[in-house]
Amino acid sequence: MRDRVIFGGQLLFTALVAAFLIVPAILSMLAGITVNYFRGIGSGLTLQWVVAVWDLYAETIARSLLIAIATLAATLVVGVPAAYALNVRGGRFARTVEEVITLPLAIPGLAIALALLLTYNGFGDFRRSWLFILTGHVVFTLPFMVRSVMAVLSGIDVKTLDESAASLGAGPWRRFRDVIVPNARPGILAGSLAVVTLSLGEFNLTWMLHTPLTKTLPVGLADSYASMRLEVASAYTLVFFLMIIPLLVAMQLLADRPGTPERS
Amino acid sequence: MSFFAKPVPTFAGHARGLSHRSFLRLCLLPLAVVAAAFFLLPMVKLVIVGASGETGLSAYAAIVTQPRYRATLINTVLLAAATTAASLAIATIAGLFLQRHRFPGRAVLVAMLTFPLAFPGVVVGFMIILLAGRQGLVGELTSRLIGEKLVFAYSIQGLFLGYLYFSIPRVILTIMAAIEKLDPALEEAARALGAGPWAVHRDVILPALVPAFVASGAIAFATAMGAFGTAFTLATNIDVLPMVIYTEFTLSANIAMAAALSVGLGLVAWAMLALSRSLTGGTIAAAG
């Protein structure tokens, strides 16, 4: 009997905490498609707010997508070969480099943004373009790609694969392209999903780096929370959720598959 | 330490064209460029600018010497500490429950508890507004139940709830992973020696979870210290360090001070995460 009471109590506690986290999210999704939030669902469902969001923020959303894809491309080009090289070299050198590139995770986005601003304020064109935001995103998401790929590489015998390909006559670039990259695919995939998700949701850095002409989705969200009516803000949040939920689900499915690196 | 000093272990020969060693250098080149240009250089600049204001190097000490900044620092530390303690406690209770019992709907509960992991701080702020803002759920419920509308999103309680909102998912993942690795034989041995459930928790389970507590607690603390988006959205007049840095930079144009404070904040956050890494070997990103 006592066991049942304890079980019930713990279940209630856990359910309350889960509710605390989920209820507002559901509320916001509902509010985004309700005619009038104060009158509740009874006032009818509508897509007018979502349309309003599209009118106001379509460009911002598109820019966020552009930056996310560009960030992905950059981290792939920079991160995957680097992960391979670090894996091969190993030792203290690799650990130090890993430590250095992981620093941006430790330092608050605000500080990094400030640092970037102070350094590149003089480069007017660069600073005012979306490329500036791109650099911030790359610095922040690179460790995820590198570590994800390194985790997968450390689980396979890279050295032997490399050597056997070399014995068959393949040069370093061919080996990288035909042997290393395909075998690192789970790590590349996991890293890619992480990079895109993080880039789409990045705010701390982006808020400092943006200009009125280079807004991203989270920046737009902050705008709408401050100045738009609740339904519009909710609709915008709904759009954001719709974009990231498939990514999150994909990441979870990938993590459950055997052979993928653990998300650090 | 020279970049090329240590000989690469394998290839002695070279195919036509690139040698293995050169190829590896080429692989690291983009990383070196990006890291140097867009991280290391700016960081150095930040530190220098922090010392270049009218008060010079003493700007770095201002975080503890000047009353305004000191108060902010204390506020931020207290808030981060309270968030950490609360989320650890909540995560432990919920985590133990979820790991020890299997029942229909368990997977849904776990998903609900970890889903907010990807929310940026701004969205978290909005969540709190929906819960406890002027048109919030709590306000509606309380005005119907007790006649008075309870609004606390824009106060320290609201901020605390917001911090809790993004800390719980992070902490609970780590704690649940640690609980899964607990050795059941230890609990059975304690029970064989006569220990009841409370004694087993006190003497065996909680001590075994201490490393996980420290590791995830350090991450939670660092994240809370550096959280910006949440406080920004809630537009509180509660001073937390990231907000002060922001206002110093944008409104007061007190760039040196902002830089110095940023460096200080960065150091604290980095130290906490280094501590956590030394105890486990893994980190979750700070974002809030």
Next chain:
Amino acid sequence: MSNSHGVSLRLEACAKSFPGGSRALDPVTLAVARGETVVILGPSGCGKTTLLRIIAGLEAPDAGGRVFFNDADVTKVPIEQRKVGMVFQSYALFPNMSVAENIGYGLKIRGIGKAQRAARVAELVKLTGIEGFEHRRITQLSGGQRQRVALARAVAVQPSVLLLDEPLTALDAALRERLRSELDRLLRTLGITTIYVTHDQAEAMALGDRIVVMRNGAIAQIGSPREIYFSPQSRFVAEFVGAANILEASIENGELKLPGGRIKLGNGAPAGAVTAMVRPEAIAIVPPERAALCGRVDAVSFVGDRARLIVTGAADRPLVLSVANSTDVKVGERVGLAIEPDAVRLLPGDRR
């Protein structure tokens, strides 16, 4: 037994099936006398650990199964209240406590005062031979030391039953032998009712007053070490405990007919096809001219204290012999084999 402590134990029809449908244990009925050491012996997966956990109270038997301590039904009593002393295969020492704290934990739970606890801990430290280690942390101990701490901890509370789950398996071979004799001495000194689970038949024979041989969730045979060794009741037991030569042959006129000759059996041997067993050490080498059974030496191995021979042609399959290390035979030599009638054990049909 004068030095008998603890309770007498009785299991009635205790079976265990797991939620997936798999059956770990068929209904088992077993009685253990006060102060007796019973060894449960069997290969992995035979259900011996499940049986131990049912006695401990960590698992409940399926409906209909009952456990008695001194004739009191404890089936529904949880382990915290059964007063058992349990040593786990991994020792399960608490890493957050020192050696002394580990040993004294059960006493602390019972509310025994600090001074009394310290005295008892000192007593046990002396008994298990780990003086000087009281304040060490568990991680600083070797495997053998940990095993002693686990034992001391289990015994500290003066349990009614001592339960040991493969306590020596985690140690290397040399250490295992040394600790086995220490364990034997300790168990005799304490005299507590003991249930000892192992897959090592040498351990079982050295430590057990009685051995329960298990296979696939059921008891194959119960008996003293001698009974099990000399009178196995099935082919499985014959081969699991000690080495065995299994002979499939027929009996005619009181003699076992084999390809290489005959073995004379004792009175009352049935006629017809049988399965018989002979231990390797029970076959002697004699001059072939006057021997009733002959064969050819196929291999000779000098193992130190004995010599091992493989002889073909005598029975339907090669025979393994264990002879004195001074025996002088060569490979290919024709030898005669002498086997006492009593040394041939007829096995009933295998029960599973």
